[in-house]
Amino acid sequence: xxxxxxxxxxHFKSRVSRSFDEQAVMTTIGAALAEVEPGRVVIELPYRPxxxxxxxxxxxxxSSTIMDSACGYAAxxxxxxxxxxxxxxxxxxxxxxxxxxxxxAVGKVRKPGRSVYVAESELYASRDGAxxxxxxxxxxxxxxxxx
Amino acid sequence: xxxxxxxxxxHFKSRVSRSFDEQAVMTTIGAALAEVEPGRVVIELPYRPxxxxxxxxxxxxxSSTIMDSACGYAAxxxxxxxxxxxxxxxxxxxxxxxxxxxxxAVGKVRKPGRSVYVAESELYASRDGAxxxxxxxxxxxxxxxxx
Amino acid sequence: xxxxxxxxxxHFKSRVSRSFDEQAVMTTIGAALAEVEPGRVVIELPYRPxxxxxxxxxxxxxSSTIMDSACGYAAxxxxxxxxxxxxxxxxxxxxxxxxxxxxxAVGKVRKPGRSVYVAESELYASRDGAxxxxxxxxxxxxxxxxx
Amino acid sequence: xxxxxxxxxxHFKSRVSRSFDEQAVMTTIGAALAEVEPGRVVIELPYRPxxxxxxxxxxxxxSSTIMDSACGYAAxxxxxxxxxxxxxxxxxxxxxxxxxxxxxAVGKVRKPGRSVYVAESELYASRDGAxxxxxxxxxxxxxxxxx
Numbered sequence: 001x002x003x004x005x006x007x008x009x010x011h012f013k014s015r016v017s018r019s020f021d022e023q024a025v026m027t028t029i030g031a032a033l034a035e036v037e038p039g040r041v042v043i044e045l046p047y048r049p050x051x052x053x054x055x056x057x058x059x060x061x062x063s064s065t066i067m068d069s070a071c072g073y074a075a076x077x078x079x080x081x082x083x084x085x086x087x088x089x090x091x092x093x094x095x096x097x098x099x100x101x102x103x104x105a106v107g108k109v110r111k112p113g114r115s116v117y118v119a120e121s122e123l124y125a126s127r128d129g130a131x132x133x134x135x136x137x138x139x140x141x142x143x144x145x146x147x
Numbered sequence: 148x149x150x151x152x153x154x155x156x157x158h159f160k161s162r163v164s165r166s167f168d169e170q171a172v173m174t175t176i177g178a179a180l181a182e183v184e185p186g187r188v189v190i191e192l193p194y195r196p197x198x199x200x201x202x203x204x205x206x207x208x209x210s211s212t213i214m215d216s217a218c219g220y221a222a223x224x225x226x227x228x229x230x231x232x233x234x235x236x237x238x239x240x241x242x243x244x245x246x247x248x249x250x251x252a253v254g255k256v257r258k259p260g261r262s263v264y265v266a267e268s269e270l271y272a273s274r275d276g277a278x279x280x281x282x283x284x285x286x287x288x289x290x291x292x293x294x
Numbered sequence: 295x296x297x298x299x300x301x302x303x304x305h306f307k308s309r310v311s312r313s314f315d316e317q318a319v320m321t322t323i324g325a326a327l328a329e330v331e332p333g334r335v336v337i338e339l340p341y342r343p344x345x346x347x348x349x350x351x352x353x354x355x356x357s358s359t360i361m362d363s364a365c366g367y368a369a370x371x372x373x374x375x376x377x378x379x380x381x382x383x384x385x386x387x388x389x390x391x392x393x394x395x396x397x398x399a400v401g402k403v404r405k406p407g408r409s410v411y412v413a414e415s416e417l418y419a420s421r422d423g424a425x426x427x428x429x430x431x432x433x434x435x436x437x438x439x440x441x
Numbered sequence: 442x443x444x445x446x447x448x449x450x451x452h453f454k455s456r457v458s459r460s461f462d463e464q465a466v467m468t469t470i471g472a473a474l475a476e477v478e479p480g481r482v483v484i485e486l487p488y489r490p491x492x493x494x495x496x497x498x499x500x501x502x503x504s505s506t507i508m509d510s511a512c513g514y515a516a517x518x519x520x521x522x523x524x525x526x527x528x529x530x531x532x533x534x535x536x537x538x539x540x541x542x543x544x545x546a547v548g549k550v551r552k553p554g555r556s557v558y559v560a561e562s563e564l565y566a567s568r569d570g571a572x573x574x575x576x577x578x579x580x581x582x583x584x585x586x587x588x
Contacts (some may be wrong), residue, residue, distance in 0.1 A: 003536070022201040025209060028175075053216075054169040060234050061212025062172060068207050069200075082487060085205050087579055091238035091385045091532060092439050093412050093432060095405045110430070111389045115556070116529060117429075136404070136412075138387060138432050140530055140581060142557070217492060235410060235433055238532045238557050242552045250433060258536045259578070262409070263382060263436070265534050265577075283559075285534060285552070285579050287383055287434060289410070316495035319503060322469075348463035349512075354528050355506025356466060362501050363494075381501050385532040 005039035005109065007028035010082040011061065016041065016073045029142035031066050040097035041073040047101050050059040051081075058098035061136075063105075067092065067137040070107025075141040078109055083143040088116075089137030098134050100125030110138075152186035152256065156228040163188065163220045170216065178213050180220075186256035188220040194248050194275035195275055205245035207282075210252075214239065214284040217254025222264035222288040230290040235263075237286030245281050246271030255284075266289040300401065303375040310335065310367045314399040315384035319361065320374065325360050327367075333403035341395050346361060352392035354429075355398075361415035361431040364401025367436040369411035377437040382410075384433030392428050394419030401431075411435040446480035450522040452544040456458050457514045458483065466577035472507050474514075480550035482514040487569065501576075504546075508533065508562035508578040511548025516558035516582040519550055522569065524584040529557075531580030541566030548578075565577050 009015060013036045020026060020033045026043075029051055036041035043066040045051075045058075053059040069085055076085040108122040121134040156162060160183045167173060173190075176198055182189035190213040192198075192205075200206040207273045215234055223232040254268040270282040301307060307330045314320060314327045320337075323345055329336035337360040339345075339352075347353040362381055370379040401415040415430040450456060461467060461474045467484075470492055484507040485493075486499075494500040510526055517526040525555035548562040559587045564576040 001311055013193075015297055016158045023206065024197050024199045025206040050171050050175040052171045054166045059170065059172040059207055059212055060215050060237075061210075063208075064215075065206055065208025065209040068211075084202075086243055089238065089240045089530065090207075091236065091432065092211075093404075093434065094234055099229040103251075109425075110387075133405075136432065137179045138385065138430065140387065236383065238579065240551075240560055240581065257534075258574075265536055280552075281524065283579065285532065285577065313495045317500065318491050318493045319500040322491040344465050344469040346465045348460045348527075353464065353506055354531075355502055357502075357506075358505040358509075358533075359500055359502025362505075378496075381535055383532065383534045384501075385530065386505075387526055387530045396494040438525050 005078055005112065007038040007134050011081065012038065012077045015081065016077050017059060019076065020073060026067060028039050028097040029062060029065065029095035036077060039074055039078050041070050041107045042104045043078060045103045055097070058103060060092065060094055063082070063123055064092055066103065066105040067123055068139065070105040070121045071139045072109065072141055073118050074109045078112050079143045083145055086142045086144050088140040088142050092106055092135055092136050092137050094135050096132060096134045098125055100127040102126040102142045115143050117143065152225055152259065154185040158228065159185065159224045159281065163224050165221065167220060172212060174220055176209060176212065183224060186221055186225050188217050188224060188254045190217045190252045192250045202244070205253050206251060207239065208284050209239055210245050210250070210270050213241055213250065213252040214270055214282065217252040217268045218266040218284060219288055221254035221256045224267050225259050226290045230292055233289045233291050235287040237284050239282055241282050243279060243281045245272055248272040248289050249273040261270070262290050264290065273287045299372055299406065301332040301372055303390050305375065306350065306371045309375065311369050313370065319359060320321045321419065325358060330371060332348050333368055333372050333406070334431065335371060335401045337399045339397045349391070352387065352397060354388055357392050357429050358386055359392050360397065360399040361401070361417055361429065362433070364399040364415045364436055365413040365431060365433045366397050368401040368403045372400050372406050373437045377439055380436045381436040382436050384431050388431050390426060390428045392419055394421040396420040411437065412434060443514065446519055446553065448479040448519055452522065453518045456522065457518050460517065461514060465527060466506060471509065472508065473543070476482065477518060480515055480519050481485060482511050482548045483516060484511045484546045496538070499544060501535055504539050504564050505523050505533055507544065507546040508564055510561045511546040511578065512560040512580045513582055515550045516560050519553050520584045524586055527583045527585050529571035529581040531578050531581050533576055533578050534572060535576050538574045539566055541568040543567040544554045556584050558584065
């Protein structure tokens with residue numbers, strides 16, 4: 001897939017992948033890194049009954065978990081090799097119940113900066129092969145450089 | 148603890164507690180309902196290494212999980228017995244790394260309505276007995292009535 | 295311009311236009327309704343020095359004014375004739391200083407509902423004929439029906 | 442009024458006041474700086490029919506204008522003398538129609554940092570001497586230092 005962004009670190013894919021593997025929570029919930037392009041990251045999560053809220057849908061906090069990491073790694077993919085990434089804030093709109101077999105959080109950088117990045121994620125729920133947008137996230141991330 | 152709100156359902160505590168028990172994700176992450184007052188709910192989560200992001204702190208999505216439910220049940224505690232609660236949106240500001248032994252999400256209703264509730268959560272991280280505010284959530288919830 | 299939405303009220307354009315004309319603040323700041331399609335509304339504001347903050351850029355609150363109305367009327371365009379529209383909440387990310395000759399807030403409905411609408415606006419600043427995205431808004435609106 | 446914050450610049454009051462006077466939009470809408478304490482700023486706006494939306498209430502964007510500046514100057518009051526302040530993002534919840542004679546935006550810093558500040562504003566509408574909370578803002582601001 002082509003991208004509008006030029007990565008500053010040619011090894012951005014392995015850097016994102018390595019950091020993702022260090023997020024123990026991803027193993028706990030069963031999420032996987034599906035795609036990494038400059039400024040765009042996709043995280044997938046198969047449905048599990050142990051991640052649900054009272055109505056049997058995936059809990060909004062679990063949706064947030066993969067959406068936040070999709071935003072964060074989309075930003076991280078554009079940062080220089082020595083930077084760390086920090087989420088400052090995000091906002092989520094829940095458009096429909098998170099019902100389905102497979103959830104895909106598609107994170108994209110909206111505006112990169114030296115220190116401040118604006119990114120967004122969309123969460124798609126897939127059921128019987130059909131995709132439905134169920135949530136959006138809009139957030140601000142920060143590149144933190146070693147002093 | 149006294150409250151500024153009058154619950155519409157005298158059995159709000161058991162209704163909140165029952166619904167919380169149906170949130171399978173709470174068992175999965177190890178969270179517990181600690182306090183339920185009219186318009187105010189506290190959820191506690193002890194630190195677990197399997198809930199962390201790449202730096203060893205609790206992942207922002209897991210923080211969101213307990214903060215969202217604290218907001219949601221704070222609103223739910225004020226709703227009539229027949230209503231269900233739905234989160235429409237929330238925003239999180241991350242003020243400090245979620246580092247500590249125990250995390251407490253304190254959810255409070257800011258403004259109740261017939262259908263729309265505004266609520267907020269504060270997340271405190273406790274380490275060696277000292278509490279630190281590490282995140283805030285501001286959200287909108289909806290009461291859904293049977294047709 | 296084609297649209298993915300079917301308006302419930304065939305007279306949506308004149309209804310939006312009439313309501314816009316009742317927003318006295320639009321005359322005060324010099325904003326005009328530029329486009330009205332089902333689920334999509336554009337509001338334009340020429341630069342005026344009396345709308346600026348301390349650095350000579352358009353104040354974020356003035357940007358919010360046209361972005362909020364663009365979201366609101368995008369939602370309103372899809373509502374039945376008897377409904378009123380109410381903003382519940384919105385979030386703005388400021389991506390760049392609002393510097394330019396002309397500002398265009400492009401509001402679009404992301405998800406319509408019976409009562410709850412999710413909409414977003416993008417604010418473009420135009421200078422010497424070139425457009426730049428300077429802010430985004432993501433909000434929730436409500437249709438209010440006469441009792 | 443006592444404050445939990447220690448200003449870095451002893452001349453913070455005159456610095457805030459000078460910057461406020463440079464916001465031309467404040468004169469245009471008729472807003473005034475009412476209080477400046479370390480980390481806390483109040484801006485007042487008397488009702489004017491030319492600032493209203495279609496129902497005769499103050500437009501949410503005008504509410505945002507004074508709430509954003511209240512947040513911004515609350516943060517600015519704690520910054521070193523050489524810093525400029527920039528709003529990165531904010532979120533507004535509208536709790537009730539902005540109806541009244543006088544509006545007071547009370548901005549407070551929630552968490553100061555070297556570069557990132559989290560602040561919030563509450564908007565009170567005063568009618569016949571009684572105050573009502575009509576909106577809340579939660580935002581992120583940045584201190585920008587000369588290179």
